[in-house]
Amino acid sequence: MKDPDASPSAAGYGYQYERALYRIFTAPNAQTRFGIETADDVEEISQTATGSRRVSEQAKLSVQPRKNPLQDSSKNLWKTLRIWLNGLAAARKEHEELQFLLVTNRVLKKGTLAMRLSDALSKQDVADAVVALRTHAAGMTGKPGEIARDVIAYSDADLAFLIEHMSIEDGQLNAQMKQRVIASLHLPEDAVANAEDIYHGLVGFLFDHCQETWVARKSFWTTAQPYYNKRQALVEAFMNGPWEPLPFEKTEFAEWAEKIDPADMLFVEQLTKINMPKNLLMKQFGFYCAAYSERIRLLESGGVLSKDFDLAERVLSDRWEAIHDRHQLDNMTSLDDYGTADYKSVMTKTLFPETFPMKVGRVNSTAQYLFSGTYHRMANADGTHSPIHWHRDAPTSEDES
Incomplete structure (x- = not known):
């Protein structure tokens, strides 16, 4: 292989499309807006009674079965925290509600730094998590250590706010993302046999839209409605078109x-x-x-x-x-x-x-x-x-x- 790192990177981009489709088909309403490769891997913005709600998602796919992509000193974890903290002040001014979501296809062990941040619910848990974050960062070296020092340069108040509003979904939910997307489509019984073809049609539809936007050097944003329409068109095409018998x-x-x-x-x-x-x-x-x-x-x-x-x-x-x-x-x-x-x-x-x-x-x-x-x-x-x-x-x- 020309570049052994290319395949995992490509798989990671594919994972983002799956996550975006899942968010689209579990959206609060058809007018919810979605961004891919904007401030985050996937962004979701919806309107609430008091303003707007933004979900910022970072998706970390691992193609190695036993590798934890969110180890305590991993660049994945600390770069994500730095990305979120860098945009935190502007996001708090613009949106009434914020949620930060870190997604991976691998199951994470309880007690790891990432899970401590995710599981911190009470004020005391959050305060302890801030201390754990600073303590661990102090012992880090190399490039990850540089990123960690950028993270702990933020105030306790900023770190606490981020931890209060962040969560992690690991491989217990996301190991089989394609099946999760297909389940979110809520296909009629007559179209279930063509579920994978419909899924592939939606992935291609999303990819084409992203490519057209990025080639034009613009940020990709969309609402859920075009994808609801495309799902319906694909369902009708398979239900009303010719069928084939089973092999x-x-x-x-x-x-x-x-x-x-x-x-x-x-x-x-x-x-x-x-x-x-x-x-x-x-x-x-x-x-x-x-x-x-x-x-x-x-x-x-x-x-x-x-x-x-x-x-x-x-x-x-x-x-x-x-x-x-x-x-x-x-x-x-x-x-x-x-x-x-x-x-x-x-x-x-x-x-x-x-x-x-x-x-x-x-x-x-x-x-x-x-x-x-x-x-x-x-x-x-x-x-x-x-x-x-x-x-x-x-x-x-x-x-x-």
């Missing part, structure tokens, strides 16, 4: 294969009659189970109706009949004179095209299991309005001997 391996085909006896399936008898090899027959049985599972899931979702499946089966039936007609025409053979080779030829052309297109309501599928499994359901003639067959006669005892 074969994510269906419940294995569970249904345990419940269904292949010997009870008419389509299995018919495929056996035309000598389909056992391994291919069991593969087709798996397709049938997967298609059955997906049919149930789609119907229960409410997004696909029984009539949609009826129409899809009608289309498949028309295709099967056309293949039959072509076979009879090419071979000058009537249906009554079909032998095993004729049935096998029609079955092969029906089940093994180059692609497997199928439309069921809003579902646009190219999944082989749904295509073939639906055909087998139609061959079973159980509940379908468009029955077909792979062979018209069930195996006889003579055939099975």
